Amino acid sequence: MGWINRGSRPENRENNLSTTVNYCKEDTDASPTVSFVEDPSDPRSYQKTCKNTKNEDLPYIEPSVIIAARDTGLLWLVIDNIVYDCTEFVHDHPGGSQVLESFRSSNCSWQFWRFHGMKDMIEFGLPLRIGCTSGIQNKFKEPPWFVGLRKLWGPE
Numbered sequence: 001m002g003w004i005n006r007g008s009r010p011e012n013r014e015n016n017l018s019t020t021v022n023y024c025k026e027d028t029d030a031s032p033t034v035s036f037v038e039d040p041s042d043p044r045s046y047q048k049t050c051k052n053t054k055n056e057d058l059p060y061i062e063p064s065v066i067i068a069a070r071d072t073g074l075l076w077l078v079i080d081n082i083v084y085d086c087t088e089f090v091h092d093h094p095g096g097s098q099v100l101e102s103f104r105s106s107n108c109s110w111q112f113w114r115f116h117g118m119k120d121m122i123e124f125g126l127p128l129r130i131g132c133t134s135g136i137q138n139k140f141k142e143p144p145w146f147v148g149l150r151k152l153w154g155p156e
């Protein structure tokens with residue numbers, strides 16, 4: 001199953017509502033159907049996509065909706081401008097729940113890439129995507145990967 005959802009981008013949005021067209025890649029004869037309407041005033045209306053959905057087909061989520069999600073019990077994280085719904089995954093996160101809680105509704109891009117590789121993202125991250133966004137800043141400045149250079153051989 002895939003999702004085509006250009007309608008939810010701000011430039012295409014009418015009446016502040018958008019439709020998501022459900023498109024089955026496995027069943028190419030099936031007609032696309034409108035499966036749900038995202039309501040920007042209700043963060044719970046955003047649904048997880050499937051793995052083969054392209055990032056550019058994800059619905060756009062306004063930063064204000066991401067902030068509002070925090071107060072509805074949802075645990076959304078932003079990594080590289082993609083929004084992940086970790087509300088259920090938080091209980092299974094091998095790195096513990098506390099670390100994800102601490103980034104609720106915020107940008108944790110560099111923190112994510114410090115502890116994970118593309119394999120984790122593809123296997124565990126992709127199915128948690130609910131949308132894309134822009135403008136959610138990371139609260140912490142990224143420290144350099146290498147702190148200073150030191151001779152690897154010879155006298156100190």
Ligand code: HEM
Nearest residue numbers: 077084094095099100103108111112115116120124125128
């Ligand atoms: C979409 C969000 C995330 C997903 C899908 C995710 C997934 C995972 C997975 C699959 C592992 C196990 C890796 C392994 O055993 O090789 C892991 C471990 C871990 N994650 Fe995450 N994670 C997410 C976000 C974060 C964030 C934001 C942090 C904050 C820094 C974090 C910190 C950690 C830590 C500290 C570990 C343990 C690493 C270790 O034991 O070496 N994760 N995560």
